[in-house]
Amino acid sequence: MVVLATKVYVGGDARERALDGLRSLIRNTVGDLDVEFEVGVRHDGFPSVTLSGPDEEVARNALREEWGVITPQFREGDTYTGTLEFWDEDGFVLDAGEEVRIPADELGLGPGTPEQIRKRFGLVQHVPLRFVYGEPCSLAEAERDRLFEWTRGTGxxxxxxxxxxxxxxxxxxxxxxxxxxxxxxxxxxxxxxxxxxxxxxxxxxxxxxxxxxxxxxxxxx
The missing domain is CATH 3.30.70 (Alpha-Beta Plaits)
Structure with a gap:
Protein backbone atom coordinates (compact mmCIF):
# COMPACT_ATOMS: atom_id res chain seq x y z
CA MET A 1 0.00 0.00 0.00
CA VAL A 2 1.11 3.55 -0.72
CA VAL A 3 -0.35 6.68 0.88
CA LEU A 4 -0.39 9.69 -1.45
CA ALA A 5 0.70 13.11 -0.18
CA THR A 6 -2.47 14.92 -1.18
CA LYS A 7 -5.72 15.26 0.76
CA VAL A 8 -9.40 14.56 0.17
CA TYR A 9 -11.21 17.07 2.40
CA VAL A 10 -14.45 17.76 0.53
CA GLY A 11 -17.70 15.92 1.17
CA GLY A 12 -20.79 14.68 -0.62
CA ASP A 13 -20.84 14.59 -4.42
CA ALA A 14 -17.63 16.62 -4.57
CA ARG A 15 -15.84 13.86 -2.67
CA GLU A 16 -17.05 11.20 -5.10
CA ARG A 17 -15.98 13.33 -8.08
CA ALA A 18 -12.57 13.85 -6.51
CA LEU A 19 -12.09 10.13 -5.90
CA ASP A 20 -13.28 9.26 -9.40
CA GLY A 21 -10.77 11.76 -10.73
CA LEU A 22 -8.02 10.30 -8.58
CA ARG A 23 -8.73 6.80 -9.87
CA SER A 24 -8.46 8.09 -13.44
CA LEU A 25 -5.16 9.81 -12.67
CA ILE A 26 -3.76 6.67 -11.06
CA ARG A 27 -4.92 4.65 -14.06
CA ASN A 28 -3.06 7.06 -16.33
CA THR A 29 0.11 6.51 -14.29
CA VAL A 30 0.03 2.73 -13.87
CA GLY A 31 -2.31 1.66 -16.69
CA ASP A 32 0.49 0.14 -18.80
CA LEU A 33 1.74 -1.96 -15.89
CA ASP A 34 0.62 -5.43 -14.83
CA VAL A 35 -1.01 -4.28 -11.61
CA GLU A 36 -4.44 -3.83 -10.06
CA PHE A 37 -5.24 -1.08 -7.58
CA GLU A 38 -7.87 -0.06 -5.08
CA VAL A 39 -8.27 3.44 -3.64
CA GLY A 40 -9.38 4.26 -0.10
CA VAL A 41 -9.15 7.30 2.15
CA ARG A 42 -7.54 7.24 5.59
CA HIS A 43 -9.13 8.83 8.65
CA ASP A 44 -6.81 11.83 8.20
CA GLY A 45 -7.90 12.46 4.59
CA PHE A 46 -4.88 11.01 2.78
CA PRO A 47 -5.74 8.57 -0.03
CA SER A 48 -4.33 5.06 0.24
CA VAL A 49 -3.68 2.97 -2.85
CA THR A 50 -3.49 -0.81 -2.46
CA LEU A 51 -1.53 -2.39 -5.31
CA SER A 52 -1.32 -6.03 -6.34
CA GLY A 53 0.37 -7.74 -9.26
CA PRO A 54 3.80 -8.43 -10.74
CA ASP A 55 4.51 -4.73 -11.34
CA GLU A 56 3.34 -3.41 -7.98
CA GLU A 57 6.80 -2.16 -6.97
CA VAL A 58 7.19 -0.26 -10.25
CA ALA A 59 3.68 1.15 -9.80
CA ARG A 60 4.47 2.20 -6.23
CA ASN A 61 7.56 4.08 -7.40
CA ALA A 62 5.61 5.76 -10.21
CA LEU A 63 2.95 6.99 -7.77
CA ARG A 64 5.63 8.18 -5.36
CA GLU A 65 7.19 10.21 -8.17
CA GLU A 66 3.83 11.64 -9.27
CA TRP A 67 2.31 12.55 -5.89
CA GLY A 68 4.84 12.17 -3.11
CA VAL A 69 3.98 9.76 -0.32
CA ILE A 70 3.19 9.83 3.38
CA THR A 71 5.64 7.70 5.34
CA PRO A 72 5.33 6.25 8.86
CA GLN A 73 8.70 7.67 9.91
CA PHE A 74 11.27 10.26 8.87
CA ARG A 75 15.04 10.25 8.50
CA GLU A 76 17.02 13.40 9.16
CA GLY A 77 18.18 15.09 5.97
CA ASP A 78 15.68 13.33 3.69
CA THR A 79 13.01 15.13 1.67
CA TYR A 80 9.30 14.45 2.19
CA THR A 81 5.98 15.97 1.17
CA GLY A 82 3.29 17.36 3.48
CA THR A 83 0.16 19.44 2.98
CA LEU A 84 -0.12 22.99 4.35
CA GLU A 85 -2.36 22.53 7.38
CA PHE A 86 -2.10 25.94 9.06
CA TRP A 87 0.25 28.84 9.67
CA ASP A 88 0.93 31.27 12.49
CA GLU A 89 3.48 33.91 13.39
CA ASP A 90 6.06 31.19 14.07
CA GLY A 91 5.91 29.49 10.67
CA PHE A 92 4.06 26.85 8.64
CA VAL A 93 2.67 23.56 9.92
CA LEU A 94 2.44 20.74 7.38
CA ASP A 95 0.53 17.48 7.71
CA ALA A 96 2.85 14.67 6.65
CA GLY A 97 0.98 11.95 8.53
CA GLU A 98 1.89 13.90 11.64
CA GLU A 99 2.34 17.61 12.20
CA VAL A 100 5.63 19.00 10.92
CA ARG A 101 6.50 22.57 11.83
CA ILE A 102 8.68 24.66 9.55
CA PRO A 103 9.89 27.72 11.49
CA ALA A 104 9.62 31.10 9.77
CA ASP A 105 13.43 31.30 9.55
CA GLU A 106 13.53 28.00 7.63
CA LEU A 107 11.02 28.94 4.91
CA GLY A 108 13.68 30.69 2.85
CA LEU A 109 11.13 32.67 0.85
CA GLY A 110 12.25 36.21 1.57
CA PRO A 111 11.01 38.86 4.01
CA GLY A 112 7.63 39.03 5.70
CA THR A 113 5.54 37.14 8.21
CA PRO A 114 4.45 33.58 7.41
CA GLU A 115 0.98 34.92 6.54
CA GLN A 116 2.45 37.53 4.17
CA ILE A 117 4.70 34.90 2.57
CA ARG A 118 1.78 32.50 2.17
CA LYS A 119 -0.26 35.12 0.34
CA ARG A 120 2.64 36.37 -1.79
CA PHE A 121 3.30 32.88 -3.13
CA GLY A 122 -0.35 31.85 -3.38
CA LEU A 123 -0.10 29.00 -0.88
CA VAL A 124 -3.70 27.95 -0.38
CA GLN A 125 -4.49 25.65 2.52
CA HIS A 126 -3.75 21.95 1.89
CA VAL A 127 -1.33 22.60 -0.99
CA PRO A 128 1.42 19.93 -0.99
CA LEU A 129 4.91 21.23 -0.14
CA ARG A 130 8.25 19.44 0.00
CA PHE A 131 10.37 19.76 3.12
CA VAL A 132 13.64 18.46 4.52
CA TYR A 133 13.24 16.69 7.84
CA GLY A 134 15.57 17.72 10.64
CA GLU A 135 15.97 19.82 13.75
CA PRO A 136 14.55 22.14 12.61
CA CYS A 137 12.68 21.12 9.45
CA SER A 138 13.05 23.40 6.44
CA LEU A 139 11.34 23.97 3.12
CA ALA A 140 13.16 21.95 0.44
CA GLU A 141 15.42 23.86 -1.93
CA ALA A 142 13.52 22.49 -4.94
CA GLU A 143 10.28 23.76 -3.41
CA ARG A 144 11.71 27.23 -2.85
CA ASP A 145 12.92 27.30 -6.46
CA ARG A 146 9.48 26.33 -7.73
CA LEU A 147 7.73 29.01 -5.68
CA PHE A 148 10.16 31.75 -6.71
CA GLU A 149 9.62 30.69 -10.33
CA TRP A 150 5.91 31.35 -9.89
CA THR A 151 6.64 34.99 -9.04
CA ARG A 152 8.73 35.41 -12.22
CA GLY A 153 6.01 34.17 -14.55
CA THR A 154 2.91 35.77 -16.04
CA GLY A 155 0.79 35.55 -12.89
Whole structure:
Protein backbone atom coordinates (compact mmCIF):
# COMPACT_ATOMS: atom_id res chain seq x y z
CA MET A 1 0.00 0.00 0.00
CA VAL A 2 1.11 3.55 -0.72
CA VAL A 3 -0.35 6.68 0.88
CA LEU A 4 -0.39 9.69 -1.45
CA ALA A 5 0.70 13.11 -0.18
CA THR A 6 -2.47 14.92 -1.18
CA LYS A 7 -5.72 15.26 0.76
CA VAL A 8 -9.40 14.56 0.17
CA TYR A 9 -11.21 17.07 2.40
CA VAL A 10 -14.45 17.76 0.53
CA GLY A 11 -17.70 15.92 1.17
CA GLY A 12 -20.79 14.68 -0.62
CA ASP A 13 -20.84 14.59 -4.42
CA ALA A 14 -17.63 16.62 -4.57
CA ARG A 15 -15.84 13.86 -2.67
CA GLU A 16 -17.05 11.20 -5.10
CA ARG A 17 -15.98 13.33 -8.08
CA ALA A 18 -12.57 13.85 -6.51
CA LEU A 19 -12.09 10.13 -5.90
CA ASP A 20 -13.28 9.26 -9.40
CA GLY A 21 -10.77 11.76 -10.73
CA LEU A 22 -8.02 10.30 -8.58
CA ARG A 23 -8.73 6.80 -9.87
CA SER A 24 -8.46 8.09 -13.44
CA LEU A 25 -5.16 9.81 -12.67
CA ILE A 26 -3.76 6.67 -11.06
CA ARG A 27 -4.92 4.65 -14.06
CA ASN A 28 -3.06 7.06 -16.33
CA THR A 29 0.11 6.51 -14.29
CA VAL A 30 0.03 2.73 -13.87
CA GLY A 31 -2.31 1.66 -16.69
CA ASP A 32 0.49 0.14 -18.80
CA LEU A 33 1.74 -1.96 -15.89
CA ASP A 34 0.62 -5.43 -14.83
CA VAL A 35 -1.01 -4.28 -11.61
CA GLU A 36 -4.44 -3.83 -10.06
CA PHE A 37 -5.24 -1.08 -7.58
CA GLU A 38 -7.87 -0.06 -5.08
CA VAL A 39 -8.27 3.44 -3.64
CA GLY A 40 -9.38 4.26 -0.10
CA VAL A 41 -9.15 7.30 2.15
CA ARG A 42 -7.54 7.24 5.59
CA HIS A 43 -9.13 8.83 8.65
CA ASP A 44 -6.81 11.83 8.20
CA GLY A 45 -7.90 12.46 4.59
CA PHE A 46 -4.88 11.01 2.78
CA PRO A 47 -5.74 8.57 -0.03
CA SER A 48 -4.33 5.06 0.24
CA VAL A 49 -3.68 2.97 -2.85
CA THR A 50 -3.49 -0.81 -2.46
CA LEU A 51 -1.53 -2.39 -5.31
CA SER A 52 -1.32 -6.03 -6.34
CA GLY A 53 0.37 -7.74 -9.26
CA PRO A 54 3.80 -8.43 -10.74
CA ASP A 55 4.51 -4.73 -11.34
CA GLU A 56 3.34 -3.41 -7.98
CA GLU A 57 6.80 -2.16 -6.97
CA VAL A 58 7.19 -0.26 -10.25
CA ALA A 59 3.68 1.15 -9.80
CA ARG A 60 4.47 2.20 -6.23
CA ASN A 61 7.56 4.08 -7.40
CA ALA A 62 5.61 5.76 -10.21
CA LEU A 63 2.95 6.99 -7.77
CA ARG A 64 5.63 8.18 -5.36
CA GLU A 65 7.19 10.21 -8.17
CA GLU A 66 3.83 11.64 -9.27
CA TRP A 67 2.31 12.55 -5.89
CA GLY A 68 4.84 12.17 -3.11
CA VAL A 69 3.98 9.76 -0.32
CA ILE A 70 3.19 9.83 3.38
CA THR A 71 5.64 7.70 5.34
CA PRO A 72 5.33 6.25 8.86
CA GLN A 73 8.70 7.67 9.91
CA PHE A 74 11.27 10.26 8.87
CA ARG A 75 15.04 10.25 8.50
CA GLU A 76 17.02 13.40 9.16
CA GLY A 77 18.18 15.09 5.97
CA ASP A 78 15.68 13.33 3.69
CA THR A 79 13.01 15.13 1.67
CA TYR A 80 9.30 14.45 2.19
CA THR A 81 5.98 15.97 1.17
CA GLY A 82 3.29 17.36 3.48
CA THR A 83 0.16 19.44 2.98
CA LEU A 84 -0.12 22.99 4.35
CA GLU A 85 -2.36 22.53 7.38
CA PHE A 86 -2.10 25.94 9.06
CA TRP A 87 0.25 28.84 9.67
CA ASP A 88 0.93 31.27 12.49
CA GLU A 89 3.48 33.91 13.39
CA ASP A 90 6.06 31.19 14.07
CA GLY A 91 5.91 29.49 10.67
CA PHE A 92 4.06 26.85 8.64
CA VAL A 93 2.67 23.56 9.92
CA LEU A 94 2.44 20.74 7.38
CA ASP A 95 0.53 17.48 7.71
CA ALA A 96 2.85 14.67 6.65
CA GLY A 97 0.98 11.95 8.53
CA GLU A 98 1.89 13.90 11.64
CA GLU A 99 2.34 17.61 12.20
CA VAL A 100 5.63 19.00 10.92
CA ARG A 101 6.50 22.57 11.83
CA ILE A 102 8.68 24.66 9.55
CA PRO A 103 9.89 27.72 11.49
CA ALA A 104 9.62 31.10 9.77
CA ASP A 105 13.43 31.30 9.55
CA GLU A 106 13.53 28.00 7.63
CA LEU A 107 11.02 28.94 4.91
CA GLY A 108 13.68 30.69 2.85
CA LEU A 109 11.13 32.67 0.85
CA GLY A 110 12.25 36.21 1.57
CA PRO A 111 11.01 38.86 4.01
CA GLY A 112 7.63 39.03 5.70
CA THR A 113 5.54 37.14 8.21
CA PRO A 114 4.45 33.58 7.41
CA GLU A 115 0.98 34.92 6.54
CA GLN A 116 2.45 37.53 4.17
CA ILE A 117 4.70 34.90 2.57
CA ARG A 118 1.78 32.50 2.17
CA LYS A 119 -0.26 35.12 0.34
CA ARG A 120 2.64 36.37 -1.79
CA PHE A 121 3.30 32.88 -3.13
CA GLY A 122 -0.35 31.85 -3.38
CA LEU A 123 -0.10 29.00 -0.88
CA VAL A 124 -3.70 27.95 -0.38
CA GLN A 125 -4.49 25.65 2.52
CA HIS A 126 -3.75 21.95 1.89
CA VAL A 127 -1.33 22.60 -0.99
CA PRO A 128 1.42 19.93 -0.99
CA LEU A 129 4.91 21.23 -0.14
CA ARG A 130 8.25 19.44 0.00
CA PHE A 131 10.37 19.76 3.12
CA VAL A 132 13.64 18.46 4.52
CA TYR A 133 13.24 16.69 7.84
CA GLY A 134 15.57 17.72 10.64
CA GLU A 135 15.97 19.82 13.75
CA PRO A 136 14.55 22.14 12.61
CA CYS A 137 12.68 21.12 9.45
CA SER A 138 13.05 23.40 6.44
CA LEU A 139 11.34 23.97 3.12
CA ALA A 140 13.16 21.95 0.44
CA GLU A 141 15.42 23.86 -1.93
CA ALA A 142 13.52 22.49 -4.94
CA GLU A 143 10.28 23.76 -3.41
CA ARG A 144 11.71 27.23 -2.85
CA ASP A 145 12.92 27.30 -6.46
CA ARG A 146 9.48 26.33 -7.73
CA LEU A 147 7.73 29.01 -5.68
CA PHE A 148 10.16 31.75 -6.71
CA GLU A 149 9.62 30.69 -10.33
CA TRP A 150 5.91 31.35 -9.89
CA THR A 151 6.64 34.99 -9.04
CA ARG A 152 8.73 35.41 -12.22
CA GLY A 153 6.01 34.17 -14.55
CA THR A 154 2.91 35.77 -16.04
CA GLY A 155 0.79 35.55 -12.89
CA UNK A 156 -1.29 32.79 -11.36
CA UNK A 157 -4.47 32.20 -9.43
CA UNK A 158 -4.19 29.27 -7.02
CA UNK A 159 -7.30 27.54 -5.70
CA UNK A 160 -8.22 24.70 -3.37
CA UNK A 161 -11.30 22.49 -2.88
CA UNK A 162 -11.65 21.87 -6.64
CA UNK A 163 -10.37 19.30 -9.12
CA UNK A 164 -8.49 20.36 -12.22
CA UNK A 165 -11.55 19.67 -14.37
CA UNK A 166 -13.81 21.71 -12.09
CA UNK A 167 -11.35 24.59 -12.14
CA UNK A 168 -11.13 24.55 -15.94
CA UNK A 169 -14.92 24.48 -16.20
CA UNK A 170 -15.19 27.44 -13.82
CA UNK A 171 -12.74 29.51 -15.87
CA UNK A 172 -14.74 28.70 -19.01
CA UNK A 173 -18.07 29.51 -17.35
CA UNK A 174 -16.72 32.89 -16.24
CA UNK A 175 -15.75 33.64 -19.85
CA UNK A 176 -11.97 33.58 -19.33
CA UNK A 177 -10.91 30.55 -21.37
CA UNK A 178 -8.75 32.76 -23.61
CA UNK A 179 -7.13 34.57 -20.67
CA UNK A 180 -5.23 31.57 -19.32
CA UNK A 181 -2.46 29.28 -20.55
CA UNK A 182 -3.48 26.17 -18.62
CA UNK A 183 -4.52 24.83 -15.23
CA UNK A 184 -1.62 23.14 -13.47
CA UNK A 185 -2.36 20.45 -10.90
CA UNK A 186 -0.65 21.08 -7.55
CA UNK A 187 -2.54 18.38 -5.64
CA UNK A 188 -5.77 16.46 -6.14
CA UNK A 189 -7.86 19.45 -4.98
CA UNK A 190 -5.32 22.27 -5.36
CA UNK A 191 -4.80 23.89 -8.75
CA UNK A 192 -2.83 26.75 -10.26
CA UNK A 193 -4.42 28.75 -13.08
CA UNK A 194 -1.58 30.15 -15.19
CA UNK A 195 -2.44 33.51 -16.74
CA UNK A 196 -1.54 34.74 -20.20
CA UNK A 197 0.94 37.59 -20.36
CA UNK A 198 -1.71 40.31 -20.65
CA UNK A 199 -4.07 38.83 -18.02
CA UNK A 200 -4.34 40.49 -14.61
CA UNK A 201 -4.23 37.74 -11.97
CA UNK A 202 -6.14 39.67 -9.24
CA UNK A 203 -8.77 40.61 -11.82
CA UNK A 204 -9.16 36.98 -12.88
CA UNK A 205 -9.46 35.96 -9.22
CA UNK A 206 -12.21 38.52 -8.69
CA UNK A 207 -14.09 37.35 -11.77
CA UNK A 208 -14.07 33.61 -11.06
CA UNK A 209 -14.39 33.85 -7.28
CA UNK A 210 -18.19 33.98 -7.33
CA UNK A 211 -18.29 30.65 -9.20
CA UNK A 212 -15.85 28.77 -6.99
CA UNK A 213 -16.53 28.09 -3.29
CA UNK A 214 -12.85 27.82 -2.47
CA UNK A 215 -9.83 29.72 -1.23
CA UNK A 216 -8.24 31.67 -4.07
CA UNK A 217 -4.92 33.51 -3.96
CA UNK A 218 -3.28 35.48 -6.76
CA UNK A 219 0.45 35.32 -7.48
CA UNK A 220 1.53 38.62 -9.01
CA UNK A 221 4.91 38.77 -10.81
Missing amino acids: RVNVNSATRGETRATVNRAGHAHDIVTVERLGLLEQSIICREDTDAPGLLSSIGEYLPAELLAVVP
